[in-house]
Amino acid sequence: MSAARPLSPGAVVGILGGGQLGRMLAMAAARLGLKAHIYSPDPQSCALEVVRRHTLADYGDEAALDGFAREVDVITYEFENVPADAAMFLASRRPVMPDPSVLATTQDRLIEKDFIAGLGVATAPFVRVDSPAELSRAIETIGRPAVLKTRRFGYDGKGQVTIRDGTALEAAWRAIGGRPAILESFVDFEREISVVAARERGGRVECFDVTENEHRDHILKVSRVPALVSPAIADAAQAIAETIARAFDYVGVLAVEMFVPRAGETAVMVNEVAPRVHNSGHWTLDGASVSQFEQHIRAIAGWPLAKPVRRGRIEMINLIGEEVEEYARWLAEPHAKVHLYGKAHVRPGRKMGHVTCVSLDPAGHI
Ligand SMILES: Nc1ncnc2c1ncn2[C@@H]1O[C@H](COP(=O)(O)OP(=O)(O)O)[C@@H](O)[C@H]1O
Ligand SMILES: [Mg+2]
Structure with a gap:
């Protein structure tokens, strides 16, 4: 089902996945007069707290998928590891946006990187690795340091290991569980950036300003906007996001994570693509005229996108694990906007909330 008509207010948006991204999408839908129906296997999903409609079932x-499809007008996801079969099953019943074929590409790092390279966009050099013997051969080609990553189900640095001068290859292979993988050259980057872009059903693309991302323990800790990159790099990064969105015939919001190599080296390299709203776009809730969540809902509803206008210099700080217990301190900060996801349990490394600080003085620093 692809020839979908634009939704009217009151229509129901089905969201696969019940985490904080689903929660913030549901709130954006509500503000536009749309209803949200969350599908999640986990009764403790934090998105369930903000919706009246939900389906609790496995993918x-x-x-359950059939019942969910009957209750909604359009289906989207907040979680890219929805099984491709489930997305295809739903697509035979209701419009699914972005198209399930996008999931098939982005769920597998090898297919994703081949796709990006096929668009003429730079990535770190990479090789497929399916066995310890292939890892030995791959390290000859790629050199050290290198990063070994499982093809599927990696997030927040899980399923990857850096291979340095002394690292034993057998140990690295075991560390990722001996699963199908890719070996990638380690990029000596100057900074990490991302572009969050939205594409309308009609094909128009709107990018948010380029965001600079700082990771700690492989988990996003701080995003800053604007990124400290030259206008040429910012333009190139946005053009890459647009190229990827068009190549997928994408509808909705996607995020492209990139490395800016140190000066003198080659162009911006794509690290990975998230076919959904993204943590590095959370600043748009408080720091832009339209949020990434609203842009996504507009796009899948068949409504026009807004042209995003940034409100100032912005810093978004993730509250990870026990850091959420400092919420009272953040509430007392005059510039800080506090977002807590209402998750039932604090766990190390778990994203529990975020804080956005907007400095309205365009020349000022936070
Ligand atoms: N080839 C690489 N070179 C240097 N750093 C890397 C490389 N690949 C990943 N990283 C670091 O690890 C982080 C997480 O890796 P990524 O591939 O984005 O996986 P995840 O799915 O866990 O986000 C990146 O944001 C970056 O900081
Ligand atoms: Mg990543």
Whole structure:
């Protein structure tokens, strides 16, 4: 089902996944007069707290998927590891945006990187690795340091290991669970950036300003906007995001994570693509005229995108694990806007909330 008509207010948006991204999408839908229906296997999903409609079932449960499809007008995801079969099953019943074929590409780092390279966009050099013997051969080609990453189900640095001068290859292979993988050259980057872009059903693309991302323990800790890059790099980064969105015939919001190599080296390199709203776009809730969540809802509803206008210099800080317990301190900060996701349990490395600080003085520093 692809020839979908634009939704009217009151229509129901089905969201696969019940985490904080689903929660913020549901709130954006509500503000536009749309209803949200969350599908999640986990009764403790924090998105369930902000919706009246939900389906609690596994992604393999066809009866539940069918019932969900009947209750909604359009289907989207907040979580890219929704099984491709479930997305295809739903697509035979209701419009699914972005198209499930996008999931098939972005769920697998090898397919994703081949796709990006096929668009003429730079990535770190990479090689497929399916066995310890292939890892030995791959390290000859790629050199050290290198990063070994599982093809599927990696996030927040899980399923990857850096291979340095002394690292034993057998140990690295075991560390990622001996699963199908890619070996990538380690990029000596100057900074990491991302572009969050939205594409309308009609094909128009709007990019948010380029964001600079600082990771700690492989988890995003701080995003800053604007990124401290030259206008040429910012333009190139946005052009890459637009190229990827068009190549996917994408509808909705996607994020492209990139490395800016140290001066004198080659162009911006794509690290990975997230076919959904993204943590590095959370600043748009408080720092732009339209948020990434609203842009996504507008796009999948068949409504026009807004042209995003940034409100100042912005810093978004993730509250990870026990850091959420400092919420009272953040509430007392005059510039800080506090977002807590209402998750039932604090766990190390878990994203529990975020804080946005907007400095309205364009020349000022936070
Ligand atoms: N080839 C690489 N060179 C240097 N750093 C890397 C490389 N690949 C990943 N990293 C670091 O690890 C982080 C997480 O890796 P990424 O591939 O984005 O996986 P995840 O799915 O866990 O986000 C990146 O944001 C970056 O900081
Ligand atoms: Mg990443």
